[in-house]
Amino acid sequence: AEEQQGEGCSSSARSCGNLTISDPFWLTNMDTRRSCGSLDFEVNCFNNTSAILQSSIPGSFGFAIVNISYQERNLHVVDQGKLQALQAPDGCQVPTLNTSAKVGRPFRISPINLNLVLYNCTSEAAAAALSRRGGELVQIRIRCGNQSEVFVRTTGRYNETSSYDSYEGCNTVIMPVLISSGEANTNDYEQLISDGFLLTWAHPLPAPARSDRRGKKIMLIGTTSAAATFLFACLYVLIWHRKGKRLWFLLCKKGSSNTEKNYEAMIVSYGSLAPKRYMHSEWKITSSRNDQLGKGGYGVVFKGRLHDGRLVAVKFLHDCKGNGDEFVNEVMSIGRTSHVNVVSLFGFCLEGSKRALIYEYMPNGSLDKYIYSENPKEILGWERLYAIAIGIARGLEYLHHSCDTRIIHFNIKPQNILLDKDFSPKIADFGLAKLCHTKESKLSMTGTRGTIGFIAPEVHSRTFGVVSTKSYVYSYGMILLEIVGGRRNVRSIVAKSSEKYFPDWIYDHFAQDDGLEACEVTNEIEEIARKMILIGLWCIQVIPLHRPTITKVLEMFERSLDDLDMPPKQNFCELL
Numbered sequence: 001a002e003e004q005q006g007e008g009c010s011s012s013a014r015s016c017g018n019l020t021i022s023d024p025f026w027l028t029n030m031d032t033r034r035s036c037g038s039l040d041f042e043v044n045c046f047n048n049t050s051a052i053l054q055s056s057i058p059g060s061f062g063f064a065i066v067n068i069s070y071q072e073r074n075l076h077v078v079d080q081g082k083l084q085a086l087q088a089p090d091g092c093q094v095p096t097l098n099t100s101a102k103v104g105r106p107f108r109i110s111p112i113n114l115n116l117v118l119y120n121c122t123s124e125a126a127a128a129a130l131s132r133r134g135g136e137l138v139q140i141r142i143r144c145g146n147q148s149e150v151f152v153r154t155t156g157r158y159n160e161t162s163s164y165d166s167y168e169g170c171n172t173v174i175m176p177v178l179i180s181s182g183e184a185n186t187n188d189y190e191q192l193i194s195d196g197f198l199l200t201w202a203h204p205l206p207a208p209a210r211s212d213r214r215g216k217k218i219m220l221i222g223t224t225s226a227a228a229t230f231l232f233a234c235l236y237v238l239i240w241h242r243k244g245k246r247l248w249f250l251l252c253k254k255g256s257s258n259t260e261k262n263y264e265a266m267i268v269s270y271g272s273l274a275p276k277r278y279m280h281s282e283w284k285i286t287s288s289r290n291d292q293l294g295k296g297g298y299g300v301v302f303k304g305r306l307h308d309g310r311l312v313a314v315k316f317l318h319d320c321k322g323n324g325d326e327f328v329n330e331v332m333s334i335g336r337t338s339h340v341n342v343v344s345l346f347g348f349c350l351e352g353s354k355r356a357l358i359y360e361y362m363p364n365g366s367l368d369k370y371i372y373s374e375n376p377k378e379i380l381g382w383e384r385l386y387a388i389a390i391g392i393a394r395g396l397e398y399l400h401h402s403c404d405t406r407i408i409h410f411n412i413k414p415q416n417i418l419l420d421k422d423f424s425p426k427i428a429d430f431g432l433a434k435l436c437h438t439k440e441s442k443l444s445m446t447g448t449r450g451t452i453g454f455i456a457p458e459v460h461s462r463t464f465g466v467v468s469t470k471s472y473v474y475s476y477g478m479i480l481l482e483i484v485g486g487r488r489n490v491r492s493i494v495a496k497s498s499e500k501y502f503p504d505w506i507y508d509h510f511a512q513d514d515g516l517e518a519c520e521v522t523n524e525i526e527e528i529a530r531k532m533i534l535i536g537l538w539c540i541q542v543i544p545l546h547r548p549t550i551t552k553v554l555e556m557f558e559r560s561l562d563d564l565d566m567p568p569k570q571n572f573c574e575l576l
């Protein structure tokens, strides 16, 4: 009998076209989108004919499954991203990324595959030098404009650690190909890529035993948690309404132990400008019903008021790392920041493992509220949006140059850009990764489940480069494009493949000379919008080296539009 893991989940084998999908693989139910097993083994079945293994690389098109051998633990797949590149309408057929960039644990590229090596030479001299080598290299026809010459060869069995000759001026790309018999015909490298290659997998950790008892256990846990929640709610109401005490009392009371004295001494050592440690009696949550400002990966944020009348936003951290001393040190380094485009940390609460941060209150909320609204340009206006863009860059530059490197911010997204009463932007949420574990934040959720968001590719996979300050330049670029395009930079893979990837869309719509005409904007506004697009597109170059520094970004804003070059269009198919 089919056992249910939950609504929409089935542990029995199911079919997709000619394939049988069974443990450890599982088929996504498109209606419920429930997770029914390890996410690494999630398979989507399209039109009941093509099974696509989702890849862990954000935004990846995944791999089309040709065959699965459960006994041998391998599967024959075709890289959908590479296929898309081959079939791209602009005829640009040259893949630019190693396949290994898209394969992560528990999968590995089988050593049975052969290596197909492409040398994509953009410099004539390099191409000429390479063509003189002859031998096993085959020069191939390309359809990608007349800008590059491509050479291709196959070498021995696939080996991730092989090093290949590199030629200056040529980009080397290594792809596994599966040759069933005879010699590889490198002339037809497109066919070789389309034929796919072999992946092996390691078994996931055994799933908990499924039995009737499991259902009962779940019921028991459910009932107990419901009872506990109810009890907690009652206690909360009692504390809140009857005794006139605040929840903060539980959180922020100071003890008098040696540890406490230690904290005090540490705080004093940071000087008078250091964030203050608050006691419960020094502040309270404002009394309106809409006290909760939001909820993020690190905890819930409430609106509150200090005794001196200042409004504050209090972030209750839910899963803190380290001991109290470490917390105080980290808070102090966050608190040392002081810039007009960075949210100020007024203070913190610390009681045992319970911790909270007290920030200045931003009455106009976060940027996402505006840029994803029906008509952000009408609410804020282009000039204000432009000023916001520059303000964010200034805040980032400050965080980069003037502060402790520990608080470098890799979580730049519109939700973390807050607006003060004059709509001046302030960067929030930095330094928290050091303090707390994040529950699934909105960002990481979209990032890992098949959408490219604001996170730079190298943050997900080191194959794209080293994580550096250029990583937040990428996120900043995405924000710029969102400001102009007002379209959520999230694109489901495959399921919505007809929809263009957002940066491609904006490149095609707005970067062209006539692109903004449809928006009926004045010349001045058009210059502003076009500048933001150009700078944004420079910032989201896939290779970190090609992105400007944040200081350079600010310089670009100073220049006139005519002095800015059009960045090269990125082949996002290859990233995917």
Ligand SMILES: Nc1ncnc2c1ncn2[C@@H]1O[C@H](COP(=O)(O)OP(=O)(O)OP(=O)(O)O)[C@@H](O)[C@H]1O
Pocket: 293, 294, 295, 296, 297, 298, 299, 300, 301, 313, 315, 343, 359, 360, 361, 362, 363, 365, 366, 411, 415, 416, 418, 428, 429, 440, 441, 442, 443
């Ligand atoms: N200082 C503040 N003033 C006013 N509102 C704030 C302030 N800080 C946070 N908020 C509100 O609370 C919401 C939640 O903030 P939080 O930083 O916890 O999460 P997030 O940025 O949405 O997500 P993540 O934790 O994944 O970064 C924000 O979207 C914002 O609207």
